[in-house]
Amino acid sequence: MEVVVNAATSVDGKLSTRERRQVRISGEADFDRVDRLRAAADAVLVGVGTVLADDPHLGVKAEQRRVERLRNGRPANPARVVADSRARTPPDATCLNDDAETYLLVSAAAPEDRVERLREAGATVIEAGAERVDLAAALADLEAEGVARLLAEGGGELIYSLFEAGLVDELSVFVGSLVIGGRDAPTLADGEGFVEEFPSLELAAVERVDDGVVLEYRVD
Numbered sequence: 001m002e003v004v005v006n007a008a009t010s011v012d013g014k015l016s017t018r019e020r021r022q023v024r025i026s027g028e029a030d031f032d033r034v035d036r037l038r039a040a041a042d043a044v045l046v047g048v049g050t051v052l053a054d055d056p057h058l059g060v061k062a063e064q065r066r067v068e069r070l071r072n073g074r075p076a077n078p079a080r081v082v083a084d085s086r087a088r089t090p091p092d093a094t095c096l097n098d099d100a101e102t103y104l105l106v107s108a109a110a111p112e113d114r115v116e117r118l119r120e121a122g123a124t125v126i127e128a129g130a131e132r133v134d135l136a137a138a139l140a141d142l143e144a145e146g147v148a149r150l151l152a153e154g155g156g157e158l159i160y161s162l163f164e165a166g167l168v169d170e171l172s173v174f175v176g177s178l179v180i181g182g183r184d185a186p187t188l189a190d191g192e193g194f195v196e197e198f199p200s201l202e203l204a205a206v207e208r209v210d211d212g213v214v215l216e217y218r219v220d
């Protein structure tokens with residue numbers, strides 16, 4: 001499986017405010033670039049923190065791209081995937097609507113009644129890990145379901161864990177021309193943080209987009 005991470009940060013590396021309120025960092029051209037990334041993916045992954053904060057749809061916005069996917073025998077929208085150890089996703093979350101398939105990655109600690117409610121809401125549940133979702137095992141199950149290209153759109157806790165597990169192949173970051181600040185604001189990669197061995201990246205491209213810049217990396 002090819003795992004591509006994409007996110008937008010402020011110049012000071014923040015994904016959103018300290019209140020975790022969604023900030024429109026990307027401009028029109030960058031959101032269009034994200035839409036292309038989604039159209040090229042089999043599935044789009046976020047953490048439950050992003051679902052609770054943003055209630056995202058995670059579908060392909062451009063109709064032409066959905067038509068193109070259908071013409072190629074693929075579903076109009078990539079599947080949505082939520083990493084949600086304890087099944088905290090609200091049953092009426094937008095990412096559970098009928099526009100695309102939705103996988104819920106849970107751990108063995110998820111309360112059965114919540115899992116059942118989300119199954120009834122249409123989610124396909126994958127259990128991996130005891131307390132927290134074991135991403136490597138869950139992604140292997142997703143690959144067995146036919147997901148060959150996965151786009152991960154955050155947030156910071158999830159992105160850190162994907163790097164920590166050595167699962168990331170590509171990273172693209174839109175750096176917008178604003179400062180969000182805040183020691184408690186989420187950043188591109190939160191979690192425990194690396195102390196000695198840092199994931200090494202190869203800078204593949206730099207492009208000015210909207211009023212910011214897109215940095216593209218291959219992960220060694």
Ligand SMILES: NC(=O)c1ccc[n+]([C@@H]2O[C@H](COP(=O)([O-])OP(=O)(O)OC[C@H]3O[C@@H](n4cnc5c(N)ncnc54)[C@H](OP(=O)(O)O)[C@@H]3O)[C@@H](O)[C@H]2O)c1
Nearest residue numbers: 007008016020047048049050085133154155156157158161
């Ligand atoms: N600017 C951007 O591009 C962008 C993109 C995405 C999000 N955001 C912003 O980022 C914020 C959300 O980020 P976040 O870091 O709080 O949340 P997140 O990364 O979306 O979700 C984190 C949660 O995912 C669950 N999870 C399950 N398995 C995990 C694993 N193996 N590793 C890590 N997490 C796992 C954990 O909850 P459980 O333990 O309960 O499962 C964890 O608390 C929001 O404010 C949103 O607006 C911005």
Ligand SMILES: Nc1nc(=O)c(N)c(NC[C@H](O)[C@H](O)[C@H](O)COP(=O)(O)O)[nH]1
Nearest residue numbers: 008023024025026054056057058059153
């Ligand atoms: N590329 C990007 N630029 C931003 O300025 C921003 N705030 C996000 N945030 C990512 C987060 O995952 C959002 O929740 C989804 O971008 C919402 O996705 P929908 O439009 O509902 O499909 N992503």
